[in-house]
Amino acid sequence: MPVNSFDDYPMTWRPSLRRTGEEPLYREIAGQLEADIRSGLLGPGDKLPPQRELADYLDVNLSTVARAFKLCAEKGLICGETGRGTYIAAGVGSDLPMLDETGLDRCINLGASHPLYEQNAYVVETLRRLLKKANVSAVLEYGETAGRLSHRRSGQRWLEWMGLEVPPERILLTAGLQNSLAVAMTALLRSGDKLAVSALTYPGVKKLAGLLGVQLLPVPCRRGGLDLEVLDQLCRNEGVRGLYVSPDHHNPTAATMDSGQRAALAELIRRRELLCLEDGTYSFLSPAPLPPLAALAPEQCVYLSTVSNALSAGLRIAFVGMPPRYAQALAGGGDALNVMAPPLEAEVVSQLIDSGLARQMVEEKRRELRRRNQLTERYLGNFSLLGESGAQFRWLELPPGWSGRSFEEAARARGVQVFGWERFAVGGGRVTPGVRLAISSPRSRQELERGLGLLRNLLEEA
């Protein structure tokens, strides 16, 4: 069929192969698609031509196009849905560094999530005490990859506090949540594996998935939990290997699963033999946390718990509770990515936990966050403000007419930085638009209040 017959045919994307002869077909197609996405020629949500049509147009085999698409899908650029078509991923172009705050000088930051910093004084105090001891320098020697036994014992106490009983030999120290995720994902998944996640997800998972070639499959959120029917179906048909989930104060929606939802999800995890990566980052916020999934499906769940939010951002330490079947692989992953977690910081964390100071710090944070949440509710209570009143951030569903991106820009123009849903979106992302408000990030309640006021004005005007 001559190429001409496509001239007046509406095709949303018309790549032109250069055919240098060097590069294989499928790679050239993939490369061009990637380039056109990154250049902005194809934007989030755009629909690509059906694989068969594209194959016809380019005069190549269907599988060659499929292969090209798969490359891009693994990088998280596009997402295909059988029967519907292939779309540019919703999050494309919104994946900035997690801590990027360049040009934020005159902005009130409700975007990037910082923990409260006042309690860092306790850390310094503990460090000073530590350095008075004669044998400190032993901390600076190589120890076990998983962490020194004394550190893992402190981890045991910490995890117990979060509602999980794990012996020290099944605890791994890592360098913070993101690092523990990296360890778990590299150790337990391979390129091409599929991992289910909520349709809005902590961006760190998206980054890792893109780098590792792990394909994320979005599961719609329903009343704080996941839509288990969809998840079950994904397991049945898509060969999903595992699930990343955060039952307490889910990032970014700040939703917490109730007991029923946990039980049902745990049942599904057991029944489908899913690998479950449970993120307990914000569990410390609840004075009486519900049992983690790792307690309900202990054979399947890897429990990730960082201290960076609960204690201090500078303490790059997380504890990983490992089920027996994955313990060896996870320890190997920790070895391959870190050799060992920063031992000085591990020692400080250990002492904070053992001395009881950790609890005190957490209680102070909870108190301050309650106040900040009250403020937030006072200002934005009339709008659709989701999340619990102890949270470190809240989720603001936007009135019709706003996209996350447009609201982000409008707020920014008025001097407030927030993060729109696109940054958290996985796949095509059919979710109600919203923005995350990191209410713990401003240095003072006054500053938070100013930011909230500006947002209220913006919402009321529009």
Place this chain on the structure above:
Amino acid sequence: MPVNSFDDYPMTWRPSLRRTGEEPLYREIAGQLEADIRSGLLGPGDKLPPQRELADYLDVNLSTVARAFKLCAEKGLICGETGRGTYIAAGVGSDLPMLDETGLDRCINLGASHPLYEQNAYVVETLRRLLKKANVSAVLEYGETAGRLSHRRSGQRWLEWMGLEVPPERILLTAGLQNSLAVAMTALLRSGDKLAVSALTYPGVKKLAGLLGVQLLPVPCRRGGLDLEVLDQLCRNEGVRGLYVSPDHHNPTAATMDSGQRAALAELIRRRELLCLEDGTYSFLSPAPLPPLAALAPEQCVYLSTVSNALSAGLRIAFVGMPPRYAQALAGGGDALNVMAPPLEAEVVSQLIDSGLARQMVEEKRRELRRRNQLTERYLGNFSLLGESGAQFRWLELPPGWSGRSFEEAARARGVQVFGWERFAVGGGRVTPGVRLAISSPRSRQELERGLGLLRNLLEEA
């Protein structure tokens, strides 16, 4: 062809497919191969039947076997060579945790490589001074992913000392060498990519490659350098994307490339547009180091330089010198794996460098290592002892009759732990057997001397 006709045909591996109907063919084959390797049924160096023969035997298509083999090759279990056949990788079964020292209590450790620990006192001293300052707690807040500017400036000084000029915006802080390797490999390579390495290589690279599905292609060592003809050929035919190389005191052979070898390799890297991961871990050992490859092929080389050996094992900090083209991807990798390097330790390192204490520490280490090398040469000088006299470990080529493994066991039985070549082997491994002696690991020179004596006895007896 009936299966029977193979009954009296010598085939080194005869898998039996269960064909549950669930698992695809190629995966079942791969799974069974992996199981038989891990169970020890197939040992290092064993030859597998040709793919065509196996395909005939199993009555499947050639490509199906090829696909199965590829899965295992990506995990580093086997390695195929066109024209020759497919073999079980030499290192299979020798990949232990890098710091595993369980049951080593009554053994003199010349196995795992520890840096000298005396200089940790300077670190403690610096920490104490740091904690006297009023504004320490600011260090514990989130900063830039790549590292605070002041830290990167110290990194600039550090790298300059190693012979490399890089502006701070092209320096990335990571959590040590292994971590920087993990960052570079996840950020710049994808599953299935091929990376050339010397036939004997730092095991950390093997671990990462196995996890990430990066395929390592061994390049024979020749008089301290790499066989550039073979490397060039690999580039031409195998589509090698990059190269991991360590020109100074290569781990494990302790060889250092001379100027000519560096220039020739740099030329090849430029000509073939290779990505070069240069490991400068031990460059600090040379009082007047030769220019790194990153200085000779600055567009292509990522320079990795940890302080863990030069300063203190407990300081999990490395500096990565990034060429412009890879800077963004590498920063993204650091973000995805760590969010940020441990800031407290980064601060200490920065102060050690800026105060000049770092130089003093390094000089002390060099002095002690010279003494230990003299000792080593005195005891083992009559044997084939490779490496330079400033090294942190030496390479002992074994007399005929020994395998690395057997020597390891014999030494262990006499109370000395050494690491045999198999632990460092990549691919089939046609190298002269040897063992690495980590002469910096014993706590004292006396202990080292005892260990060396035991080894000499072992060598002289056999």
Place this chain on the structure above:
DNA sequence: ACATTTGTTGGTCTACATTTC
């Protein structure tokens, strides 16, 4: 309810380059 559209995936075919003999 059923045919059509559409993405996914396992298996197959062919060309090619190197090593061995």
Place this chain on the structure above:
DNA sequence: CGAAATGTAGACCAACAAATG
């Protein structure tokens, strides 16, 4: 040196399953 052995890789085909209308 050339033929046979051998591994590698891109492209192709066909079966399948979900979504759509």
